[in-house]
Amino acid sequence: MMKTNIGMWIDQRKAVIILSTDMGEETKVILSNVDRQPGRIDGERSTARFESLLVDANDVTERRDTSHLHRYYDEVIACVREAEAILVFGPGEAKGQLLRQLEDALPKGYIVAVETADKMTDRQVAARVRDYFKKESPTLELG
Numbered sequence: 001m002m003k004t005n006i007g008m009w010i011d012q013r014k015a016v017i018i019l020s021t022d023m024g025e026e027t028k029v030i031l032s033n034v035d036r037q038p039g040r041i042d043g044e045r046s047t048a049r050f051e052s053l054l055v056d057a058n059d060v061t062e063r064r065d066t067s068h069l070h071r072y073y074d075e076v077i078a079c080v081r082e083a084e085a086i087l088v089f090g091p092g093e094a095k096g097q098l099l100r101q102l103e104d105a106l107p108k109g110y111i112v113a114v115e116t117a118d119k120m121t122d123r124q125v126a127a128r129v130r131d132y133f134k135k136e137s138p139t140l141e142l143g
Contacts, residue, residue, distance in 0.1 A: 006080045007087040007129025009120055012069060012094045015076045016122050018129040019083075025130070027122060028079055032072035073101045081106070087132050089115040 008017045017028040076098060080086055086102075088095050088111060095114055102111060113132070120128070 004083050005085045005087075005129075005133045006083040007125070007132060008076070008080070008089070009117060009125040009128075010076065010088065010090040010094045010098055011092055011119075012072075012097075015072075016120075016125045017076065017079050018126050019079075020129060020133060025126065027126060029122065030072065030075050030079070032068060034068045034072065069097065070101070073098050077102060077105045083110060085112045085133070086110050087113050087115070087129060089113075089117040089128070091116065091118055 003022065005020045006017060007020070008015055010016075012034055013032050015030045015032075017030065019026040019028070080102075088098065095116075099111065099114065117128070
């Protein structure tokens with residue numbers, strides 16, 4: 001049976017998932033589509049008058065964002081169900097939110113490590129995952 005290790009960098013906007021098996025490596029990217037500041041584009045404040053009228057009330061926005069995040073985490077979890085070991089890293093609270101959902105969805109013992117990491121390119125994520133599992137399992141050679 002083929003062993004599958006998965007490493008992922010995640011924040012509330014994007015997950016970069018690296019699936020690593022005896023056959024090689026695959027990268028998947030999942031976007032959450034959660035807008036941190038509704039009514040704004042790329043964090044820039046609108047110059048239009050009455051911008052506040054265009055923004056949902058906080059509780060409505062928060063419920064919508066929470067719903068988006070749950071679907072986002074469910075999509076991430078669907079990608080990692082086949083894993084024997086999972087490394088999760090990223091900058092903010094998304095790691096903890098994902099882990100709470102993962103604990104309900106997967107048997108205990110699958111998550112091997114959780115680490116804090118700043119923003120990384122997809123290639124840096126892949127290299128970190130490769131290095132981590134090479135150290136943890138020296139008999140597993142990944143090309």
